[in-house]
Amino acid sequence: MKGEIIIEINGLTKRYGEVTALDSVSFSVEEGEIFGLLGPNGAGKTTLMEILCGLRRFDEGRVTVRGFDLMKDAYKIRSLIGFCTQETLLYDLLSVRENFAFSASLYSLDHKKFKERVEFSTKVLGVEEFLNRRVQQLSGGMKRRANLAAAIIHDPPIVILDEPTVGFDPAIKREFWDLIKNLKGTDKTVLLSTHDMYEADEVCDRVAIMEKGKIAALDKPRVLKETIGGVASIRVRVKANQTKQALAVLKEYNGTQREDDEIQIVAKDPWKTMTEVSNKLASKGILTEKIEIVEPTLEDVFIKLSGRKLSGDSQ
Ligand SMILES: Nc1ncnc2c1ncn2[C@@H]1O[C@H](COP(=O)(O)OP(=O)(O)OP(=O)(O)O)[C@@H](O)[C@H]1O
Ligand SMILES: [Mg+2]
Incomplete structure (x- = not known):
């Protein structure tokens, strides 16, 4: 349950x-x-x-x-358990359906159950369209999907x-x-x-x-x-030659300069602070190129x- x-x-x-x-x-x-x-x-x-x-x-x-x-x-x-390993465990020369039949035989699935499972898993996993193609003709993504479907063929x-x-x-x-x-x-x-x-x-x-x-x-x-x-932080980028000036303007927020030259501010209420910061910079004529809140x-x-x-x- x-x-x-x-x-x-x-x-x-x-x-x-x-x-x-x-x-x-x-x-x-x-x-x-x-x-x-x-x-x-x-x-x-x-x-x-x-x-x-x-x-x-x-x-x-x-x-x-x-x-x-x-x-x-x-x-x-x-x-x-159906175990889907990182490497695909499919036979290249067999079709996807034949591979499914092989996997099903390992679990002694009867014909009726096999048909049901092929129908079901190909629908859920989107394998239907290449069921009759040889594995060697599939793209990497298709192979992985087929591999997953084969791994769970026994339901x-x-x-x-x-x-x-x-x-x-x-x-x-x-x-x-x-x-x-x-x-x-x-x-x-x-x-x-x-x-x-x-x-x-x-x-x-x-x-x-x-x-x-x-x-x-x-x-x-x-x-x-x-x-x-x-906590979430605010990241501000201004024109490179204005970063020092912006840091001074934003002193009360304890802004720090990151390696990528953006200014980082940690605040209790980042949304409110972001608006304040943006207004403050604009009032001093500093152009904000980017301002965003970065969540952890x-x-x-x-x-x-x-x-x-x-x-x-x-x-
Ligand atoms: N057959 C083995 N013989 C000896 N040491 C092994 C064997 N298999 C895994 N280890 C060691 O056990 C530790 C855990 O390995 P494991 O493969 O479980 O890690 P993992 O989290 O799956 O790593 P990855 O993200 O690289 O797949 C590693 O130090 C690894 O070197
Ligand atoms: Mg591993």
Whole structure:
């Protein structure tokens, strides 16, 4: 049922020799939500997902999925999960439909159910138009869609996506985000990993920020930004030769000059202050080229927690 806990992880620890990839990780995922693992390279995202899917052993802790214990009932859990890996696992020389048939055979789907699933998932994921094309003739974005559809051909209640949009251009990324939201609309629970803070913010109901095998924070993106990310600030750009003068005019607001020469002002009520600042500059004859309010992002949250940036690939 929606809102009930479907995945529960307690004190999960995984070591690869000297490396502790997961260090006593605990969290739970609710049925029907899109849950994100946001973290830089090496944070432990893939390790956690592979453990959940029964593809890796772990050293300590307890994992249950729909009440089944991963140590005892890995086989039952596997049928509850559709795992979409970062690399596409499709046969290039087969058509998309043939690939689906192959995936379905791994789960012993009967013909009727297979037909239903092809109809359903191709509609939800927009694969219909290239169902009969060979995989080698598809674009990167189409392949990823087909890969996702193949991963969930057995109609699992949980869909796990490992960095689903890495390397996509912004338009295809948006399209894929819509597909993921569509899955939620069909009552799936989605667990996805990403190092794209925009993706986590845009798509996920809740986000766990992972760093070096630990969960540094976990909440709704809005709450993380409000409680950890800091306050909104005003950014003003004036003509380069007027920046010093503008800083003097705006002294009472404690404006600071940023590396990009914009002036940053932190205020309790940024909307009111923005109007005041704009009027003040105009009254002194200083031309404002740009003035805006910048809200904190999940990147700010990550920097506050870890002291470093997420990764270069965040757009
Ligand atoms: N098979 C392995 N053998 C040894 N160490 C491993 C193995 N797989 C992962 N690791 C290590 O475990 C840690 C976590 O890796 P993991 O692949 O889970 O991170 P990730 O968050 O998925 O990173 P990325 O964003 O790069 O995919 C890293 O330090 C990694 O080097
Ligand atoms: Mg990974």
